[in-house]
Amino acid sequence: MAETMLAWEIGRPGPITSHPLHAVRRPVPTPVAGELLVRVAASAVCRTDLHLAEGDLPPRRPRVVPGHEVVGEVVAVGPEIANWRVGDRAGIAWLRDTCGRCRYCRRGSENLCPRSRYTGWDADGGYAEYTVAPAAYAYHLPDGYPDEELAPLLCAGIIGFRALRLADLPAGGRLGIYGFGASAHLTAQVAIAQGATVHVLTRAEPARRLALQLGAASAGAAFDPPPEPLDAAILFAPVGELVPTALAALDRGGTLAVAGIHLSDIPALTYQEHLFQERTLRSVTANTRADGQELLAHAAAHRLRVAVTRYPLDAADRALADLAADRLNGAAVLTP
8 A cells, every 4th residue: 555645635714716726745644543544446526526626615624635535445444443444335424423412312303413524624535545534434335336437426416315304295296307417317216216207407418317217206407496395495506595485385284405515505485385284494414323224135136326427636636616607416526
């Protein structure tokens, strides 16, 4: 194993056109007690990485290596680990660590832990040839998928899975999906497998075509009304202006779940039009490990079609720029 590795770090956050991502050589990290050292095989590119690079999310660590949808091979195991071995395939996701003691952790809501830490934000992530991760927060992965298709499941898949549950979609219900990128195209497949009728609202024509190929009942422009009232909706696009539109499309008792970690400002809402008749607006905050385990179990039982665009690791800045410009259909994945 080499002593140094290629990695990308966020220098000074700013517009993607200012090139905030820098390629550097770093020492290969050493795992400590409770950690795995993973040789990265695939690292998906998430919109959260873009928010970090552009400064929408405040930096928590200088020159951090982004990337929190990581698949790789365990090449070293730190002390005090029993359920991982060298050679295992591991998945590393956004949630990296929680206190385990607060009232949120004790009640099963570890995603709300005030001391929670995140891969690629509080600690270096997967835009590198190697990375370390706490073994207790890593995932054993299902067979039947190549590495580059598993990587987007580890955030896009997990957060969409949680958003679908928080949207309170009734059995056989009508689901609206606003925005159709990496997370949405996976969530739509899960919902359809559960018997839902899915209507996709998104600005990009290629994304609308993909939605119909995956089984959506309709695919229209982002601000268009769906063809029928919705029992639930999920907003994946980080566009606050869509919140009133999505709420107005809900039937009585419907729920809108906002799945992003960052959202532009929401315009004023009208109580009668947007919230009355027991409509609900709720946010989705990170995920629990149980969410990840449930999504991966679903992926093992139902073969998901994962749309990916591959980039070599040395083109990470181009992948992020393509995401910013909406030039992607599905998920971008870095492959060292």
